[in-house]
Amino acid sequence: MTTVARQRMLRAAGLLVLAAALGLGFIGYLRPSFMVDLTNMVLAWCG
DSSP, X not given: OOHHHHHHHXXXXXXXXXXXXXXXXXXXXXXXXXXXXXXXXXXXXXX
């Protein structure tokens, strides 16, 4: 894989993570109880 292709994939992955974080933040702003439930599910799954 070339360096340019690797940079593009990393940039795309970073943008995807940023979009997911912003989306979850917006949902948390609209429905805080959903974020509490989601956090509890993640914590329970992690042990």
